[in-house]
Amino acid sequence: MKRPLIVLIALAAVAAVVAGVLLVVRDGDGASDDSPAAQAIQPTGEQAPDGLQRFYDQKLTWKGCGGDSECATITVPIDYDEPDGATTTLKAARYLSTGDGTRVLFVNPGGPGGSAIDFAASLAGSMAPTVRDAFTIVGIDPRGVGESSPLECLPDAQFDAYAASDPDPSTSAEVRELRAGVRKLGEACAKNSGELAGHVSTEEAARDMDVARAAMGQQKLDWFGASYGTQLGATYATLFPQKVGAMVLDGAVDPAQDVFGSAFGQATGFQRALDAYLDACAKLESCPLGQDPNAANRALATFMSRLEDQPLPTGTDRELTKGRAFYGVAVTLYDKAAWPVLSQALTAALRGDGSLLLRLNDLYFSRQSDGSYDGNIGWANIAVNCLDNRERPSVAEVEAELPRFEKVSPVFGAALGWGTLGCTDWPEPAERPQVEIDAEGSSPIVVIGTTRDPATPYENAKALADQLGDREGVLLTREGDGHTAYSSGNRCIVKAVDAYLVDGTVPRDGTTCPDE
Template sequence: MSALAAAVAAALLLTGCVSWFMPTRPSATSTPTGEDVPAELAPYYHQVLRWTGCGTGLQCAAATAPLDWADPAGDTIELALIRQPATGGKARGSLLVDPGGPGGSGVDFIRDSIDFATSETLQREFHVVGFDPRGVGASTPVQCTADDAELDDFIYGIVAGERGSDAWITAAEERNRQFGLGCLEHTGPLLEHVDTISAARDLDLLRAVLGDEKLSYIGYSYGTYLGARYAELYPDRAGRLVLDGAVDPSTTEFDVSLTQARGFEGALTAYLEDCLEREECPFGGTVEAARTRIAELLRQLDARPLAGRDGRRLGASTMFSAIILPLYNRGNWVYLDELFQETFDGGSDTAFFLADVYNDREAGGTYSSNGTESFIAINCLDYPSDGDRDTMRAQAAQLAEEAPVFGPWMAYGGAQCPQWPFASTVERGPISAPGSPDILVIGTTNDPATPYVWAQALASQLERGHLVTHRGEGHTAYGDSECVTEIADAYLVDGVVPAADPMC
């Protein structure tokens, strides 16, 4: 998943919420811009938010949006917001933050990790606002199962049969079809309207009700796609947008799988090179020998899953999630040592712990978010998908060839979204956002989840895109790289754009 990329990986390291002394008391209500809009949109754009305390120094509110932007007179949904008022007292305006996913909660991100999301400089200058996009978290949510046990079965269950066989594909398709029907049953009409273009329209609504003439925004990972879509739809209302860990809007579903598989493969190699220099490393010999051993472990788990303490079985797909989570952040590589050593010895505790963090599953078997459900729902509307079996098998072969460790477990995506209740109507293609102001696009050279080539692509597509390169490991760079953070802050606060890529 990604990823709620930056936030999910940081979950193992950060606890984040900080109390602040507030020199002035901010208004308990918002002052919308009052801009001219069509009459049917005025009730939304002119609504007044009412902020209530929801934690030390934090305030929460809810905005109302049309369920279907093509029918604003129809049903409505709620969008959840949280803000930390500017610590400097007088704010330049609001800075909206999206942590990625799709399916990541901006409310949780700001509540739990505001110091990871934004610097002290930005917190001093702006009201920092997190929001849950439509379908996500505390906003009107996507829900797909009657209880957590049913969701457990979908996430951790193992499809019987030989992967890629007709019987296995049929079983996977039926499993996904039933899950989609459950989403429709429990979510209702919203399920058809959680696409990113609708979320970008919500973002403009939030800008207006917060009282900002222009949008100030940081989007991480998937949040970069949301930000790019916003700039495409509203170039005259885009202010200063920072897109970190960029997604290439022109990529197809298979392009995403292939490029991410290569990215995770590269991150695994970097981990192994580091590991083999340490005495406590669970591997010996060469990097290639270690990669082969991991690939064999995944094949063994696919055929013979390990039993977990709570009755779940550790199969290859769950082990895949457990491996890639620490690869998002170099600081978490130490978890891989324990994971591999324990699993080689026949244990599954660490694997389930890491997979549970990835899936927002609590120790008692409950889920703290609807991240998995909203991730699938949003992606199935954003990406056209090909369920042809010959095509899927050809793609699986290419994945296995180019990414031998991870590729096989990222194949057969076409068994999912073609079974979804609603087909994607999005045409994937470049986003240039003509007429928008300068936009910063940040890419990390060895980012496994949103590979650097995507940042290069997005920066080149945008009419006024500026690439900021972070030479390093991990997913996203703001807050991790002092160089990147200083450049992004100078841009957001003062509009300073680097004359050339600084190659941080």
């Protein structure tokens, strides 16, 4: 019923759950307000699409908002078909270039619903000096997300109960209950967020990025998108191909897939990642699931199924349900270095202690220890997906697909199969669905795929590069584990991306970079 969030998860955040450490993101060195970078961020003054001139010409006011970052708000129309109607605001954070560079690199981490503001802070503190000298890093939370007039839906406690529900219903009553849960969530979004609840599609978010580009004085949009950020970037390139500068799409989504194809791809990807973990775990005497990977797969599936009727205690008033365990396992597959965390969590759970898997589940949804949520990715993810997609499968159609899902993944398959029902009862219609991707006429776009990426399977990257165009889509492959490539530390990938961003050196299409 609920699709896994396609979101960039930092390994450090996973490790922090176990280590209990406070994470501090190192800011960039920054630059003064009279630097070339700061002076360059003025409206382009270009001719805007009909009715949008005042948005394209707006002058942004930047103020310090922590560390070396500065923040501003950008006004955009809620409905681009009615530019004189109601508006909404986007929150932007910038890290000025450390050199004389006047280009802006817009970044987005995925989700949909992930915070681009947080992602900008991370990249500003980790990208090479050559990139930081050339670019001001800007993160803009998309409409309805994070700090950009966020969608408000269910209270925290009610969303927590929704997220804990069984993702794999086994009776008609459970199916009805889950469908009612989705409908209740959507109705709450509409009630508490008004008109905006029906206008958080990817197409509208891409149009917002063009307003931001012009308001920040950029003739071209330079873009680094990870995970769902690749869909947002590719949509922009389709709508505004002549405005594309350097564009990196890392951990690609395939927007052309139907709802079953997308979910089946994720079932394949997560199982592929789980198999890699189990193969590595089996070589260790301490592996909680034993030394036979096939038997370990069956044992994990049995453990998850047992939680449906026998949830585990966690030392809190929240039990480890099957739904919470599902996401607790999934989050650790986003980065190979988090596999020891999964082993620890499973060791404890098999002994009757579900506390660590619960904490991992909470990390997935950005749930904090006081029960509040850091951001709104849990519901923004669903709202965006449902406005992008007009498909509304029936229960009978889903049930007919389940056997192939369960065959490809005994652990994740059924839940992801039922997840295709997630938009069937969403109350907002998809008035502006995902556009067909075709960036003909744009500059070359680098698409990166990782061969054992769980959330955005490698096949997606090949498909997206093809959709962008024979000349426009350039495929770069990382052979390795985990979600996305640039943040993995693969030096070949980083070198290729940095050279492309800074110097415009386009990688050879089909280049492969094995993990070292």
